[in-house]
Each structure stands twice: as structure tokens, then as C-alpha cells.
Amino acid sequence: MEWTGALYADTPTAEASVYIGAPLAKVWNVVTDIELMPIFSTELKSAAWVDPVRGPQLGNSFTGTSRHPKLGEWSTTSYVVECDAPRAFSWAVGNAETPGATWRFTLELEDDGTRLRQWVRMGPGPSGLSIAIAAMPEKEQKIVFVRMRELEQAIEHTLAAIKTFIEGEEH
Template sequence: MEWTGARYADKPTAEVSTWIDAAPEDVWPVVSDIGLMPSLSSELQSVEWCDGEARRKFVGRSKHDAFGEWETTSYVVECDAPRVFAWAVQDPAEPSSVWKFTLEPDNGGTRLSQWMQLGPGRSGLSFAIDRMPEKEQKIVFVRLREFETAMTGNLAAIKDRVEGS
């Protein structure tokens, strides 16, 4: 991944992937279950659907040493079982971030990828950049590295859950 010189307005992205010894149909229930997400993340504390059976909108509560605690509303922007599950954070037209799981059949199993994009909408990171604009590239780089590490852990936990069951 190339992050050198990335600015928030550039909508920088991070992506990780792993191979899972199971069909996409067997991986899908895990990646599309938002209730499992907090157990995969040290930052995400809780998630709940806020539109009942429609399952198009959910609230997440997060915590980070540098950013404190916050709550966001996310909107499912793509749900194509068992291939893609994606959501936009805050305003779907101008999200503060977009997150996506992609599942592809691969060598008798599944190639699972998790991808995320910062911006273009403002987020907690925007406030840090506002305070230290001369450090924007470093702030973006460090946050993307945190996301890459977290997503690597997410995929390892999903792999363990699916292959262990």
C-alpha cells in the first residue's frame, strides 16, 4: 500500500485479505453479522441495528486512546450475499469513511478482503488535522496503519471462527 503523502481529501484507502478454508456461503454469515464486529475490534465497543428488520442502518460506539469515545450511524450501501457487504459511516452521500468486505471463491475456499476509505466527509480525524495541519500526512498515515493492523486482526478472527466451527 502506498500512503506516502496521502491527504485526507485524497480519500486514502487500506485493504487486507486472507484465504479461508470454507465456501463464501459459509463465511458470509460471519462478515454480515454486525453484532459480531465488536468482538473482532479493540476500538469498536458496540453495534446495534436502529431500523429493525430492514437492517440498512446501525449505530456503532467506539473508543480510542487518542480520540476518546464517539458514536456513529452507518448505512449499508452494498449487501450482495455472499459476495459484498459494505457500509458508509455518517452521511452515505459524503461518508466520513466507507468499509467493505469482499468474498471471492478461491482455490476451494474464500479470498476474504476488508477494505476501507477515509473521507471525504469529516470525521474525528479531521479535528486532529485541523489542530495540526502541518502534520496531516503523518496523521493520515498513522491512522491508516492502525486500520490495517485492526483489519488484519479482524480477518484472522473471522478465519478462526469459520474454520474452527
């Protein structure tokens, strides 16, 4: 990935994928169960649907609490902005129109299983990253670079954990 010179205003992205030896529907059920997601994540510690009709439906919202050793703990509200079962699920953090970040899972048939991709785009709205940049504007490129590398590693960890969880259930 190339982030040299990237700025927050450029809405930088990180993405990774993994092959999972399970059908689309099984993978879909796991990646859209936001209350299960904290067991796979290095930062997300809890998540819960806000809406009375819970689940992955366009417009539904959920709260999440995350923790990072250098950034502390924070909670956000996210909004489901894409729900195309069993192909794509995405949510906007903070504000659906100008999110602080947008996260997305995509699922594709591959051989006898599923190719699962996770993607994140920072911005264009404010987030913890934009707060850090405002405090140290001369270090914006480094701040963005470091955070995007952390997110790339977190995505790889999450995908590996999801693969282990699903394939463990399959056998």
C-alpha cells in the same frame, strides 16, 4: 502500501485479505452480522441495527461505538450502501453521500474456501481524522499516515479473528 504525502482529501485507503477454509455463505453470514463484529475488532466495542427490519439490506442503518486509546470513545451511525450476497457488503459511516469513511467486505471463491477482503476508505466527509487535521494542519500527512497504518493493522487483526472463528466452527 504507499501513503507518503497522502492527504485526507485524497481519500486514502487500506486493505488486507485472508483465505478462510469455509464456503462463501458461511463467511457471508459472519461478516454481515454486525452485532457479532465487535468480538473481532480492536476498536469496535458494540454495534446494533437501528431499523425494525434488521440485517444486511441496502439502506439499513446501524449504530456502532468504538474506542481508541488516543482518540477516546465515539458512536456513529452507518448506512448499508452495498449488499450483494454473498459477494460484497459495505457501509458508509455518518452520511451515505459524503461518508467520514466507507468500509467494505468482499468475498470470492478460492480453492475449497473463500478469499475475504476488508477495505476502508477515509472521507470525503468529516470524521475524527479531519477534526485532528483541522487542529494541527501542519501535521496532516503524519496524522493520515499514522491513522492509515493503525487501520491496516486493525483490518489484519479483524480478518485473522474472523478466520479463527469460522475455521474453529468448521472442525
